[in-house]
Amino acid sequence: MLKIHNLHATVADKPILKGLSLTINAGEIHAIMGPNGAGKSTLGYTLAGRPGYEVTEGAAQLNGVDLLALAPHERAAAGLFLGFQYPVEIPGVSFLQFLREAANAQRLGRGEPTLSGGAFLKLAREKAALLQMDMEMLKRPVNVGFSGGEKKRAEMVQMGILDPALAILDETDSGLDIDALRICGEGINAIMRRPDKAVLLITHYQRLLDVVRPDFVHVLSGGRIVRSGGPELALELEEQGYEAVAA
Amino acid sequence: MNALALPTRHDEAYRYSDLDALAGVWPVAREVLRVPAGEAAARAIVISGEAAVARHLLVDLAPGATCDLSLLNLAERFGRIAVEVRLDAGARFTLGAAQIGGGEATLEIVTEVTHAAPDAVSRQTLRSVLAGAATGSYLGKVVVARGANGTDAAQSVRAMLLSRGATANAKPELEIEADDVKCAHGCAVGELDAGALFYLASRGLPPASAKRLMLQAFLAEAFAGAAEEEALSGKALERLEALL
Ligand SMILES: Nc1ncnc2c1ncn2[C@@H]1O[C@H](COP(=O)(O)OP(=O)(O)O)[C@@H](O)[C@H]1O
Ligand SMILES: [Mg+2]
Numbered sequence: 306m307l308k309i310h311n312l313h314a315t316v317a318d319k320p321i322l323k324g325l326s327l328t329i330n331a332g333e334i335h336a337i338m339g340p341n342g343a344g345k346s347t348l349g350y351t352l353a354g355r356p357g358y359e360v361t362e363g364a365a366q367l368n369g370v371d372l373l374a375l376a377p378h379e380r381a382a383a384g385l386f387l388g389f390q391y392p393v394e395i396p397g398v399s400f401l402q403f404l405r406e407a408a409n410a411q412r413l414g415r416g417e418p419t420l421s422g423g424a425f426l427k428l429a430r431e432k433a434a435l436l437q438m439d440m441e442m443l444k445r446p447v448n449v450g451f452s453g454g455e456k457k458r459a460e461m462v463q464m465g466i467l468d469p470a471l472a473i474l475d476e477t478d479s480g481l482d483i484d485a486l487r488i489c490g491e492g493i494n495a496i497m498r499r500p501d502k503a504v505l506l507i508t509h510y511q512r513l514l515d516v517v518r519p520d521f522v523h524v525l526s527g528g529r530i531v532r533s534g535g536p537e538l539a540l541e542l543e544e545q546g547y548e549a550v551a552a
Numbered sequence: 553m554n555a556l557a558l559p560t561r562h563d564e565a566y567r568y569s570d571l572d573a574l575a576g577v578w579p580v581a582r583e584v585l586r587v588p589a590g591e592a593a594a595r596a597i598v599i600s601g602e603a604a605v606a607r608h609l610l611v612d613l614a615p616g617a618t619c620d621l622s623l624l625n626l627a628e629r630f631g632r633i634a635v636e637v638r639l640d641a642g643a644r645f646t647l648g649a650a651q652i653g654g655g656e657a658t659l660e661i662v663t664e665v666t667h668a669a670p671d672a673v674s675r676q677t678l679r680s681v682l683a684g685a686a687t688g689s690y691l692g693k694v695v696v697a698r699g700a701n702g703t704d705a706a707q708s709v710r711a712m713l714l715s716r717g718a719t720a721n722a723k724p725e726l727e728i729e730a731d732d733v734k735c736a737h738g739c740a741v742g743e744l745d746a747g748a749l750f751y752l753a754s755r756g757l758p759p760a761s762a763k764r765l766m767l768q769a770f771l772a773e774a775f776a777g778a779a780e781e782e783a784l785s786g787k788a789l790e791r792l793e794a795l796l
Contacts, residue, residue: 353750355750355754377754378754378755378756378758381754382756386754387754389751393748393750395745395752395766397766398768402765403757407752407755410758410761447751467755
């Protein structure tokens with residue numbers, strides 16, 4: 306599904322990713338943990354193609370497609386979804402309006418038929434219900450006036466509507482109370498735990514991993530994966546801290 | 553001032569104008585809109601196309617009269633709309649204006665709103681979207697005459713630049729000779745938020761669609777609640793799509 310080989314990336318001329326390699330197969334859920342400033346968000350932004358994040362070396366493929374050669378919207382059409390650590394507020398543009406255009410732009414990009422207004426609304430209603438989010442909120446401007454938890458739930462609704470092959474979820478659990486954490490975690494399972502999909506969870510906490518159980522856990526430090534293991538690695542990290550485990 | 557003499561660069565209201573283009577349409581006829589006491593009027597002016605266009609509107613509001621004016625300046629070369637408004641006691645004037653230009657267009661909206669008597673209200677909202685090497689200017693003078701106490705005047709002026717070569721001039725100006733007056737103006741020139749554009753792109757929206765959505769939202773502020781809101785937004789969108 307995702308093959309990252311020796312990825313180097315700079316932000317404002319500062320090297321952040323320094324030779325990161327990672328392979329994720331279809332049907333797998335991986336977690337990346339690591340200290341603040343390790344480069345976790347940079348990995349997500351670089352794969353999604355955020356301007357200002359320059360790849361200086363290495364390769365990244367999604368289902369055989371060279372991600373790094375594509376514009377951000379083409380990467381989405383290729384099946385990539387990035388759940389933002391800090392979802393952006395966009396005054397005056399409603400969720401439903403932009404998501405319908407985005408979903409159909411993706412479909413056109415893949416040569417698939419577009420969704421009618423009715424079919425789109427039905428899909429949106431279904432995913433909003435899954436994340437226990439009031440449909441009325443999706444008529445509002447993107448993320449404007451949403452609480453931290455509402456923003457993260459809205460990210461998951463978007464993921465459900467766009468139906469990606471691979472989701473990179475950047476600290477979806479931060480800022481969530483216990484109920485919202487469970488709703489988001491179960492949403493991720495419902496939408497993404499399938500043989501033809503994969504997830505890369507970026508998180509600091511075991512509590513999300515108790516709901517969305519990872520198959521593999523990696524420690525990112527200094528711009529590289531310094532350790533990989535099974536779910537027990539997350540428990541070890543929680544007990545001993547990054548420094549002891551990454552050393 | 554002699555209304556027939558061609559203005560020069562030294563005339564404040566023409567400092568950013570395209571005087572050569574203006575010469576071709578000079579003199580500009582004054583159109584007059586008088587609203588009798590207690591009555592309400594709504595008017596929309598749209599200018600577009602390759603020919604140079606200049607309009608000049610005088611609005612006279614009797615006591616308690618209201619006027620909603622919408623302006624849409626889409627001229628492709630030179631478009632100027634000047635509006636002089638005189639408000640009598642308790643009158644209300646609302647202006648929603650947008651100008652959208654690319655290429656070498658020179659677009660201007662020039663207003664002079666005089667609160668001549670107490671307790672009148674004026675609201676001016678101006679939004680400009682400028683691409684290519686276009687220049688968009690707003691000169692907005694608010695005059696509060698002696699004795700026009702209780703005046704409430706507000707101007708909200710914002711411009712969005714889509715390219716390095718585009719220019720926005722915004723010059724709100726206040727002349728106050730009364731007491732107990734509330735005058736507010738906000739002025740901002742900016743570019744589309746790169747973080748928001750990336751967020752939209754990451755969901756699969758092509759760059760032109762992402763920009764269009766954000767600019768539609770930006771321009772909607774000018775026409776919110778206008779009688780011809782839908783028609784004006786439709787025309788603005790058509791011009792935006794041609795520029796993106
Ligand atoms: N826009 C930016 N400009 C300059 N430095 C940045 C920028 N974004 C991130 N960085 C730097 O990149 C490093 C990695 O940041 P980030 O990927 O956000 O870490 P993490 O998500 O693991 O906490 C940090 O040292 C941070 O200061
Ligand atoms: Mg981060």
